[in-house]
Amino acid sequence: MPSLLTVHWFRRDLRLHDNAALYHALNSGMPVLPLFIFDACILEDLQNKEDQRVSFIYETLAVLQTHLGEPGSSLLVMHGEPLQCFRQLLGQYAIGAVYANGDYEPYATARDTAIGNLLRASGIEFHTFKDHVIFEKDEVVKDNGEPYTIFTPYSRKWKQRLTASGLGNYPSEKFFHNLHRSPALSLPSLGDIGFTHTPVRVTPPTTNDAIMTNYHSTRDFPALEGTTRLSVHLRFGTVSIRDIAARALELNEVLLNELIWRDFYQAVLWHFPHVVSQSFKKEYDNIAWRNDPAEFDRWCAGETGYPIVDAGMRQLSQTGYMHNRVRMIVASFLCKHLLIDWRWGEAWFARLLLDFDLAANNGGWQWAAGCGCDAAPYFRIFNPALQTARYDPNMAYVRRWIPEFESPGYPRPIVDHAMARQRCIATFKKALIKGG
DNA sequence: TGAAATGTTGGGGCG
């Protein structure tokens, strides 16, 4: 009888440092087999086979593989439906337990329920741990147990909770001697899983004290390097949220608040799963969206004739990233100036954003449309010209992404601002009265 | 984590 193994299943926690489930796996008393599965159910939904995110994951797995090789271990990388992969694993290895970090998206929770059932039917424990967030769904709730729907009181309770319990950390590195020893296993190629390599340009998963210290005063200027650029690393777990929160706690309250928004939207998605397809405020689903496909195409292409909007949309399609201030501007523009359903914009972001996260993206779009938790009221309509004057006064960001800006080839505005503003207010008002 | 419309105030030019 071979000795039993513990599997650590990497998902959106692609790091060895301060990893909760990995730490617990390494202390489970059994050698730890590190596993990653390219989930065929997720990959088949990606239409673009040059997806930066898949390349990012792939490159990160190669780094993990190298680091795991130092103590003589190796990452096992599989490709397929997770349930099938685990059936296969149970035939190949003597597995005593499976450890993983919690993933709160609807697909992930359904998947994990199925995997847990499969494993338990074979007498194998399936343990999940909190790792992706500081506080999960039921840890920050009102005194009566109900979930918060307004950010400010949520954040107040969140901070109280942090003071009481601290951040904690998981020194997984200290226990690498408990990894399962094996010769290096080869990764499948990107081609094997149906993708083509795409260059991924992201900043390294490190913190920058100067940026974090000045974050509150520089974050709104898209021409500056005034944000942390950690979103992609938080998405895939190539940094530890606990490490980032500890730095933010020390250096900048405004930055800490952004991390709290992240937990807030995760909790909102958990407690109100209808937001995936419907407005949080249901009366907003009565809005008579215009949904003009040609206008949507121009928005996607960055050809609306509004420079700040177009610059953002081009940054997105060319890099897989958009500055957060500009995300708010383009989202407001789509929903309010063009009267296109926020779900169209949400889907476009989901397709292109390297840092795409369902909860944060959905929360952000519902905020912009006015229909979400603690959302911007519907009559709060960004004026692209004023936003530009305020946050890109030298037009440096606009010029960086729109070389032909100020040339005759640049399109005229797709819609008149004053008209669009009045049309939006009238349309929303009508829907909200009708629905109420 | 808005913007525009409307209201108020107070300094200075001018008759």
Next chain:
DNA sequence: ACGCCCCAACATTTC
């Protein structure tokens, strides 16, 4: 000197 008007500048309200 005084009242009147103009209009920034700021404040409040409304969407």
